[in-house]
Amino acid sequence: MRILLLTHTFNSLTQRIFIELSGLGHDLSVEFDINDGVTEEAVELFRPHLILAPYLRRAIPESIWRNYTTLVVHPGIVGDRGPSAIDWAILEGESEWGVTVLQAEAEMDAGPIWATETFAMREGTKSSLYRNEVTEAALKAVLRAVERVGDYNSGTWRPTPLDEASSRGRLRPVMKPEDRSIDWISDDTATVLNKIRASDSFPGVLDALFGKPCHIFDAHEFAGHGSPGELAGRVGDGVVKFTSDGAIWIGHAKRSDYWPGIKLPTALAFPEAAELPELLEESGDIRYQEENSVGYLHFDFYNGAMGTTACKRLLAAYIKARSRPTRVIVLMGGSDFFSNGLDLNLIEASESPSDESSLNIEAMDDLCQAILETDGQLTVSALQGNAGAGGAFLALAADEVWARSGVILNPHYKNMGNLYGSEFWTYRLPLRVGEDQASQIMQNRLPIGVQEAKRLGFIDDHFGKDVAEFVSQVEARASALASSPEFTDRLSAKRSSRAIDEAAKSLAQYRSEELSHMQRNFYGFDPSYHVARHHFVQKTPHSWTPRHLARHRELGWMVPED
Ligand code: COA
Numbered sequence: 314m315r316i317l318l319l320t321h322t323f324n325s326l327t328q329r330i331f332i333e334l335s336g337l338g339h340d341l342s343v344e345f346d347i348n349d350g351v352t353e354e355a356v357e358l359f360r361p362h363l364i365l366a367p368y369l370r371r372a373i374p375e376s377i378w379r380n381y382t383t384l385v386v387h388p389g390i391v392g393d394r395g396p397s398a399i400d401w402a403i404l405e406g407e408s409e410w411g412v413t414v415l416q417a418e419a420e421m422d423a424g425p426i427w428a429t430e431t432f433a434m435r436e437g438t439k440s441s442l443y444r445n446e447v448t449e450a451a452l453k454a455v456l457r458a459v460e461r462v463g464d465y466n467s468g469t470w471r472p473t474p475l476d477e478a479s480s481r482g483r484l485r486p487v488m489k490p491e492d493r494s495i496d497w498i499s500d501d502t503a504t505v506l507n508k509i510r511a512s513d514s515f516p517g518v519l520d521a522l523f524g525k526p527c528h529i530f531d532a533h534e535f536a537g538h539g540s541p542g543e544l545a546g547r548v549g550d551g552v553v554k555f556t557s558d559g560a561i562w563i564g565h566a567k568r569s570d571y572w573p574g575i576k577l578p579t580a581l582a583f584p585e586a587a588e589l590p591e592l593l594e595e596s597g598d599i600r601y602q603e604e605n606s607v608g609y610l611h612f613d614f615y616n617g618a619m620g621t622t623a624c625k626r627l628l629a630a631y632i633k634a635r636s637r638p639t640r641v642i643v644l645m646g647g648s649d650f651f652s653n654g655l656d657l658n659l660i661e662a663s664e665s666p667s668d669e670s671s672l673n674i675e676a677m678d679d680l681c682q683a684i685l686e687t688d689g690q691l692t693v694s695a696l697q698g699n700a701g702a703g704g705a706f707l708a709l710a711a712d713e714v715w716a717r718s719g720v721i722l723n724p725h726y727k728n729m730g731n732l733y734g735s736e737f738w739t740y741r742l743p744l745r746v747g748e749d750q751a752s753q754i755m756q757n758r759l760p761i762g763v764q765e766a767k768r769l770g771f772i773d774d775h776f777g778k779d780v781a782e783f784v785s786q787v788e789a790r791a792s793a794l795a796s797s798p799e800f801t802d803r804l805s806a807k808r809s810s811r812a813i814d815e816a817a818k819s820l821a822q823y824r825s826e827e828l829s830h831m832q833r834n835f836y837g838f839d840p841s842y843h844v845a846r847h848h849f850v851q852k853t854p855h856s857w858t859p860r861h862l863a864r865h866r867e868l869g870w871m872v873p874e875d
Contacts (some may be wrong), residue, residue: 314462315340317361319352319383320368322855323862325699326386326448327367328721330455332762339459343862345855349374355858356381359865360873361461365455366417370396370761376487378417382465384458386804387413388447389423391429392475392482394422399447400488401438403511410434410442412450414458416472425472425810427458438513441649442699445780449719490519497542501560502534509561514616517567517576522552523585530576531564531615547589549596564596565615568870575850578615581662598623599630604788606795608639608690617650620659621669626674631683635690640795640804643693643787644684644711648780651696651720652704654736657729661850666843667835673737674831677703678824681736684710685820688808691794694786696720697780702729704841705737710727711746712807715774715790717783721760723770728758728859730845731829738815740823745770758861 316339320327323343335341344355346369353376356364361488364383366373373383389398390411396773402410411431419423430450435442464470495505507753509532512518517528522544535553537560539545545553547870566582567575580586601612612619612627619627634642646652655673663669684692684707694708696716708714716722724742726734734755742751754761754771763775777783794800834842847853858864 314459315342315359316459317341317356317359317364317865318343319346319355319364319366319373319377320344322368323649324368325444325721328665328723328760329452329719329762330365330367330386332721332760332765333452333456334459336762336764337456337565341746342864343858345858346371346373346864347855347857349376351378355863355865358870358872360875363459364417365459367451367455372419372421375419382462382664383417384414384427384455385417385422385424386451386455388443388451389413389414389422390431390480390482391426391478392480394420394482394484395486397485397488399442400493400511401485402434403439403442403507404492406507407434410446412447412454414451414454415475418689423475424597425474426478426557426767427461427472430454436510436691438510440514444649448807449779475798490516493518494697495520497554497556499557500687502556502561505556505561506532506534514576522554522563522566522579525568525570525583527569527582528567528576528669529563529579530566532561533564534598535562538752544589544829546592546653547580547654548591548593548684549598550580550587551596552579552583553587553592562596568709575658577658581659595626599627599629601634603637603639604793606638606640607788607791608634608637608642609645609788610634610642610793611645611647612652613647614650614652616658617647617653617698618656618658619652619654619677619704619707620656621673621676623656624673624680628676628680628683635683635687639690641693641791642687642690642802643695643791644708645695645784645787646697646700646708646820649695650698650704651694651700652707653699653701654703654705656708657846658850661846666846670835670842671832674703674828677707678735678737678828681707682820682824685737685811688804688811690798691803691807693787693791693794695791696722697783699723702732703734703736706734706738706741709741709771711736713794715787716739716763716772716775717777717780717838718763718775719778720775722763722765722766722771723760725755725758727755729836729849730841730843731839732834732842733827735824735831737820737823737827739827742771742818744814755763758859 366385392813413429414427416424430451430453432446493508517530520529539555541557551562565576566579598613602609660666660669693710693712693713699721701723726732766772
């Protein structure tokens with residue numbers, strides 16, 4: 314079928330649906346929901362057999378749903394309606410939630426039901442639930458709905474009207490700032506964390522720090538007791554605030570009263586934080602553990618963004634891990650993201666984005682180089698979550714790359730204003746996938762799923778239906794690798810192939826060639842990278858759908874006849 318994805322943005326769920334349906338042989342194109350007239354034009358050009366709306370923020374025009382089968386993915390159980398579905402589910406402590414695929418009609422989310430899936434809720438942020446449980450359930454429901462299109466068209470199957478479906482779901486309003494707001498005197502830690510999780514990563518909880526209004530994000534429980542609402546001190550780049558029965562650590566804040574109005578580590582958003590007592594030096598985003606001759610290095614950076622300091626801290630932790638008497642080092646990344654490369658928010662907020670970009674990529678390359686030069690252990694990248702741009706190439710610095718089934722990779726840089734990229738991609742990518750595939754991956758700018766990534770050789774394997782299952786299999790496989798009778802041979806083969814590669818072209822050479830392109834991106838005449846980064850961090854709404862997604866707008870596109 315020709316399937317048009319009508320969506321607010323090409324977000325992670327939309328990317329996953331795009332990958333899976335394309336993999337089944339369907340013909341996919343994407344149109345961003347910008348303007349009714351433009352959507353109508355897209356439909357005329359693509360003449361889809363089905364329109365799927367995985368992520369919309371407003372109603373679909375009647376001219377579309379009356380004439381085309383149009384299915385909406387709603388992140389709620391049957392009967393749930395409204396734009397704050399997951400927010401309410403978290404805030405109201407639902408133990409089970411779901412995703413429903415329903416037919417678009419005049420009333421939003423109230424059309425007949427095509428498919429639904431449920432899942433157990435977990436203590437996680439809204440965006441973490443969205444990227445994991447919601448995405449997996451949505452995918453199952455979408456696949457089932459797509460299978461039903463033929464029977465629907467032939468009249469042998471009909472979707473269930475909402476009033477015939479039994480469910481506790483109901484219409485709920487948009488969640489307002491006051492529904493999320495924290496009463497620091499009476500709210501206990503669990504309540505405070507629940508409100509923040511229900512609002513993370515968007516829109517955050519409107520609160521105040523140092524007497525100034527801001528939205529807060531990225532919170533964890535912290536041991537301590539004190540006067541509720543008071544700031545206890547600083548830990549890493551976050552601050553600790555007392556609740557009615559304990560304390561929480563607040564990692565990120567967004568000020569609306571002060572330039573640049575984007576999410577930043579709290580201590581950077583509020584320079585006043587420097588005056589607070591330092592309770593602990595490190596915030597716990599980097600963790601190392603060791604078992605059965607395997608060292609596991611976890612780095613759980615907010616949104617997978619790795620700024621200059623984060624890269625340097627991780628390099629120090631890596632060098633320490635490398636000095637241990639282990640046989641295997643596993644780079645675990647974070648549970649939601651492996652890495653998304655340079656921290657574009659920190660770059661945007663710096664005095665000189667060009668200089669900060671340069672420092673950041675040097676720090677990232679130092680880390681990649683240390684991994685590439687490891688000759689005493691075998692190294693593995695274990696992708697629990699998605700990886701994009703430099704973060705995807707950081708993974709390739711390791712000897713083996715394993716990914717959780719369902720992970721999405723965006724191994725290209727061009728979407729960020731034609732950024733050339735570094736992280737030794739010019740060495741590692743062709744080595745893994747061949748020159749032709751390497752240039753296609755870089756030019757296509759499209760996400761790839763784990764099946765395709767394995768077929769291409771970008772990753773070595775994928776497994777585990779969820780994070781817990783993936784991590785336990787990573788542990789088993791890494792231990793097996795460390796105790797394998799072939800370990801010594803593998804290590805010496807790695808050393809000799811690195812020596813051969815180094816003689817053919819040194820790492821220093823790859824690095825300096827890549828960085829000379831990057832210098833032009835950062836300091837050259839063409840400002841595309843700076844413009845693209847600004848729009849990305851400021852979340853400027855789209856005014857058109859990029860051509861690489863809207864295939865129906867490609868030059869030479871022929872309107873299908875059938
Ligand atoms: N720096 C700072 N923040 C980043 C980031 C980065 N490199 N990459 C992602 N984020 C943030 C997003 O702003 C978003 O923030 P919010 O939810 O707190 O508002 C969050 O991480 C999730 O990203 P989003 O774009 O919504 O996820 P996605 O799954 O739709 O798309 C990517 C994933 C990787 C395609 C996309 O995030 C991206 O292009 N990131 C930039 C990668 C890059 O160019 N890095 C620099 C060069 S190495």
